[in-house]
Amino acid sequence: MIKLIEKIEGEAKLNFHFKNNKIDNVDVDFMSTRHIEDILKGKSPLDALVINPRVCGICGHAHLIATVRALEDCYESIEISNKAKIIRELTLNFELIQNHFKWFYLTIFPLFGFKQNVMKAVIPSQLMGKAIALFGGQYPHTSYAIVGGVVCEITQMDLIKLGHYIDETIQFFEKNLLDVDVQMLQDCDNVMNVLSKSGDLVDVLHLIEKNGWLEYGKSYDRFIVFGESSYFTKGKSIKTRVMHNLFLEDVIESVSTTSFAKSVHYHGKYYEVGPLSRAMVKKTPLIKDAHKKYTDSIFTRILARVCEISQLLLHCKSLITELDLSEPSYIKPKMDITSLNSSGSSAVEAARGTLIHKVVIEDSLIKSYEIITPTQWNLCGGVNENHGVSQKAMIGLENIEIAELVFKSFDVCSVCTTH
Amino acid sequence: MKKKVRILWLGLMTCNGNTHSFLNYPHLEQFFNDFEFIYHPIIDSEYSLEDIISQDIACDVLLIEGAIADDFIKADVLGIDIIKKYSKIVSKIVTVGTCATFGGIFKESHYKNVSGLHFREDKRTEKYNHLFEKTISISGCPIHPETLVSTLYAIKKGLSLKLDSYLRPKDYFAYTVHNGCTRNEYFEYKVDNHHFGELEGCMFYDHGCQGPLTHGSCNKILWNEINSKTRAGLPCMGCTEPSFPKQNLFSTKKNMGIPEFLPVGVNKRVYLTLAGITKAFKIDRLQKKLLDD
Numbered sequence: 052m053i054k055l056i057e058k059i060e061g062e063a064k065l066n067f068h069f070k071n072n073k074i075d076n077v078d079v080d081f082m083s084t085r086h087i088e089d090i091l092k093g094k095s096p097l098d099a100l101v102i103n104p105r106v107c108g109i110c111g112h113a114h115l116i117a118t119v120r121a122l123e124d125c126y127e128s129i130e131i132s133n134k135a136k137i138i139r140e141l142t143l144n145f146e147l148i149q150n151h152f153k154w155f156y157l158t159i160f161p162l163f164g165f166k167q168n169v170m171k172a173v174i175p176s177q178l179m180g181k182a183i184a185l186f187g188g189q190y191p192h193t194s195y196a197i198v199g200g201v202v203c204e205i206t207q208m209d210l211i212k213l214g215h216y217i218d219e220t221i222q223f224f225e226k227n228l229l230d231v232d233v234q235m236l237q238d239c240d241n242v243m244n245v246l247s248k249s250g251d252l253v254d255v256l257h258l259i260e261k262n263g264w265l266e267y268g269k270s271y272d273r274f275i276v277f278g279e280s281s282y283f284t285k286g287k288s289i290k291t292r293v294m295h296n297l298f299l300e301d302v303i304e305s306v307s308t309t310s311f312a313k314s315v316h317y318h319g320k321y322y323e324v325g326p327l328s329r330a331m332v333k334k335t336p337l338i339k340d341a342h343k344k345y346t347d348s349i350f351t352r353i354l355a356r357v358c359e360i361s362q363l364l365l366h367c368k369s370l371i372t373e374l375d376l377s378e379p380s381y382i383k384p385k386m387d388i389t390s391l392n393s394s395g396s397s398a399v400e401a402a403r404g405t406l407i408h409k410v411v412i413e414d415s416l417i418k419s420y421e422i423i424t425p426t427q428w429n430l431c432g433g434v435n436e437n438h439g440v441s442q443k444a445m446i447g448l449e450n451i452e453i454a455e456l457v458f459k460s461f462d463v464c465s466v467c468t469t470h
Numbered sequence: 471m472k473k474k475v476r477i478l479w480l481g482l483m484t485c486n487g488n489t490h491s492f493l494n495y496p497h498l499e500q501f502f503n504d505f506e507f508i509y510h511p512i513i514d515s516e517y518s519l520e521d522i523i524s525q526d527i528a529c530d531v532l533l534i535e536g537a538i539a540d541d542f543i544k545a546d547v548l549g550i551d552i553i554k555k556y557s558k559i560v561s562k563i564v565t566v567g568t569c570a571t572f573g574g575i576f577k578e579s580h581y582k583n584v585s586g587l588h589f590r591e592d593k594r595t596e597k598y599n600h601l602f603e604k605t606i607s608i609s610g611c612p613i614h615p616e617t618l619v620s621t622l623y624a625i626k627k628g629l630s631l632k633l634d635s636y637l638r639p640k641d642y643f644a645y646t647v648h649n650g651c652t653r654n655e656y657f658e659y660k661v662d663n664h665h666f667g668e669l670e671g672c673m674f675y676d677h678g679c680q681g682p683l684t685h686g687s688c689n690k691i692l693w694n695e696i697n698s699k700t701r702a703g704l705p706c707m708g709c710t711e712p713s714f715p716k717q718n719l720f721s722t723k724k725n726m727g728i729p730e731f732l733p734v735g736v737n738k739r740v741y742l743t744l745a746g747i748t749k750a751f752k753i754d755r756l757q758k759k760l761l762d763d
Contacts, residue, residue, distance in 0.1 A: 055545055057519045058512050060486045062545055082543060085483055086579040097720045101707050105575050105611065108487035135667075153493075157512055167514040169502070173493050180494050181694045188702030189693030190494070191487050192612055195704045197666060197720070202703035204669045206761070212696075381667030466485050 054451050056458065058158075060109060061465025063430075065458065067451055074448045079432040079441065084311040084469040091420040096122055096388045096412050099420065100194040103408075106422065107467045109153065111191050112146040112183065113401030114422075117408040119196040122388060124395030125412055134378035135200035137370050140280050142183045143399065144363045144370075146190075148220065149176035150402035151326070151360045154462050155228070159353060160251065162456045163258045171251070175223045182216040185209055198388055200381035210371060221364050228252045233361040240336035242344065242354070252357045259350045268349035268457040270444040274328035275317060275428070277302075277407065278400035282366045285398075287322065288331040291342070299396055302407060304423060307432060311469040314431035314439055315423055323347065323440045324404025324428040325461065327355035335362070347444075349460045356462075389415035401425050403462050426468040429461040474503075475626050476529045478522065478556055479510040479566075482549045483576045483584070484536025486511060488567040491612035494694055495619050504626060511535075519545050523552060531625060532560045537569040539581030553587075557598075562625050563587070563605045566618060571607040571636065572712040589636060592712040607637040611709035616691050617642045636712065638685065643710070646734055648681035650689030651700045657682070660748040661756045666703060669760050673705040674729070678720050680708035682733035 056063045066078040087106055091099055103118040104111035116139055123129050156172035180190040186203045187193030195202045221233055229236065229250040239245065246256060259265060274288040277297060286295040297317075304313040314321075322328070327347065330338035337358060341351045389412075396409040404425030411418040433439040438446065441461050445454045481489065489511050495501060507515045508529050509522045517527055523545060534553065542549045557563055568574040571586040578584075585595050588602055598605075606625075608618050621639055624631050632640040648657070656664070656672035664671030673679035681689075681700050688698045688706070700706050708714050723730040732741050 055518075055520060057545075058510075058514075060511070061481070062519065082545075083483075084579075085485075085576050089580065090575065090578045095718045098715065098717065101715055101719050102575060105485045105487060108485045108490040108612065111485065111487065153512075161514060169493075169513055170499060173498055177494055177496065177694070181696055184694035184697045184702075186702065188697050188699035188704050189688075191490050192709075193699060193702075193704065194707070195699070195702055200667055202666045204667055204703065206669075379667055381665070383665070 052451065054455065056455060056463065059459070059463035059465050060107070060467070063463060063465055065451070065454070067454065072449060074446055074454060076438075077442050077445050077454070079312075079430060079439065080310045081312040081465055081469045085466075087470045088420050088422060091417050094417050095415070096125075096410070096417055097198065099410065099417060100197060103422075104192045104194060106424075106470045107464060108191055109150055109464065110146065110401045110403065110406075110467060112143060112193070113399055113406050114408075115194060115196055116143050117397045117399045117406050119198060120397035120399065121395045121408040121410045122198050124397055125388065125391050125393040125410065126384065126386070129199070129384050130382045131200055132378045132380065132382060134374055134376070135380055137374050138186055138201050138203070138205070138380070139196050141367055141370055142186050143280075144282070144367050145179040145182045147400070147402045148360050148363055149179035151356055152176050154402070155252070155353075155357055158459055158462065159255065162459065163255050165254075171227055175220045178216045178220045178223075182213055185213055185216075197381070199384045200379065202381065204380050205376065207376065210374070213371065214368075217364055217367055221361070224361055224364070228357055228360070233365055236337070236358065236361055237365060238336070240340050242337060242341040245337070245354070252354070255353060256350060259353075264453070265345050265348055265350055267448065267453060268352060268444050268460050269347050270323060270440045271321060272347045273320065273322045274331045275322035275324055275405065276328050276332045276400065277398035277405040279398075280400065281370065282363065283329050283400045284333045286332040287317075288328070291331070291339075293332055293334065299398060299407065302423065304421070304427070310432060312427055312431045314433060315427045321433060321437070321440050321443075322428060323461075324425045325352075325356070326359040327352045328404060329359065329400060330355045349457060352460045388412065403464060403467070404428060422470055424464075424467040424470065426462070426464050430458070430463060430468060474506040475531060475622070477505055477507050477510075477531045477533060477622070478527070478529045478560070479507055479533045479535065480549075480552060480556070481511045482534065482536035482538055482544065482570070483542055483579065483581070484567070484569055486535070487612035488535045488618075492615050492618060495615035496695060501619055505622060523547050526555065526559060529556060529560050530562070531622065532556045532563045533566045534563065534570045534587060535566045537573050537576040537579075537584050538587060539579075539584040541582045557601050557604075561604065563601055564618070564621060565605065565607045565609075567613050568609045568611040568709055568714050571609040572714070574611055575715055589712060602637075605637055606631065606633065606639065609636070609638060609643075609710040610686065611714060614642070614687065614691065614693065617687065634685070642687045643685040645685065645687050645690055646682055647684045647686045647688045647698075647700065647706045648733065651681055651698070653700060655756055658748070659751070659753050659756055660745055661753070668703065670756075673700065673703075674722065676722050677705045678718065678722050679705035680711070680731070681706040683731050684708045684711055685734075686710040
């Protein structure tokens, strides 16, 4: 039985195979691509800063940051001010937050029988858009992070305004998603305390319990995080055992014969990426507790993503206090990038998980460019008997409505997956 | 209940950037009082994409986002077949974004005859000539949400909009991105020592800014209500224009020291004369940092 999954930044097709009234296998098919990697070939390296945000309308900023870091990695050494690093981290976090709000209110909330609440999605995401625009001039599709730093200069007055955007977003979170002081939530290590509160998140979690869906959405219980920041930790977690030694060169893409999306594995194994993975590797107390009770089910996955909003907002507030405005925003690289024959790679944490960019520069132009998106990790079909992460999570379910919920709990982005 | 204008938002070869830019419109609640989507890429709608494809649903305005190709398939049908069907049903078509208008970035993908609805870059495509009269173009990568929403209201009210030769409403596209830029004085007096990361300086002379030659209201109505790329210090990439994206976007191509592309309507002689005069003066205020004593 084939089901077209719509409104996921494009479409995907799920072909369900049933055996004894249970899903025995699912083919995941993304039907179109836009050949971004080929479009980049032969372009001036810096032009990738303009083209790559256009991989995706909802996480394009992560593509910008991945691009600038991959290009900077082409240098043997390059100086970036601490101020520029913090600003880049802030704007990337703001994008994650807007994406999490949109995912919850536009995608997840309606799957639990609530009317889609567009305004609850856009009010906080507009605030985060303003916060990015303060530095980048606009959102979406700015290219303000360039090789050597960021193009903007900011003042104390900008930071006052920024503080308001963040505080308003925190208030929105407390008023709508989870009626608890975000600072207290930070220290919470018992998921029962969350369930005793009110808010749209709590309503959804209660419904998962009430409907008997706590077992749904479980996959390999294997998580991986490549992007490092002052908040996120690199590492992998396998059944709660965390290791931090990871090598980007061991991430392998395999071409699928049926879908435009390429699957991604690490040492031959599929891993989940995204907010749940980040919380498992970072050992966030609340998510660890939920995981202990419900492992990698939709319950834990949804909780992890929504709670990452408040964690990131608080972290941004503390990052701002570390800004030294007397530092330069931009330090001109000693060599022009077009004079390098080199290659570089980067990994950043986008809203949906680890995003990897790899570039080769030769004769002043981009010779090749490879993009591995978070949704490729989570959603692509596996090779042969080795099921992909979302496939594994859907196998054994009894109906396709629940399977759709499980699929969307990973947050599907068709445009990113195939780019 | 008053009748709402029914819109089909059709996404083809796109990154969905226009969809998300639209969500930044500050008065969306008002918008939803007057308009409804029969289908939208992320907002819930009365009909599914499968309904849209299998039936003929009543609709007033067709919005096309993304580049158009002869062989691009959406949900098992050709994208152009969906356009053909609904272009007959609706009274107006709006191309949303530079891809749908001129082909944009994805005109370089491997599909067949990739273009905007009526233009491939600045050339007319002819194929949809019969739809030319009912089309309005809102270019931009992405579109500014106000340009789209106000145009939809103009359609609702039956206003006759003045359009430029690419069918873009002059209310927004008669301006250049340069209009309203906070760095204007550095341009006017040709202070050409711009460095990234500073409040001061104009990116036109060295860093590829296309603001003076790009049609758009970025610096008049601002982005996200607060800023613009050029105000922030990022060169205008000319994203509303047929030529987007040009090459070497962060540097200004020059011949004998003169920028190859000059401001709209300014010829080389005028430019050289003015440049010569302004260069003869040194304005101390514009040589200093803005916030210094």
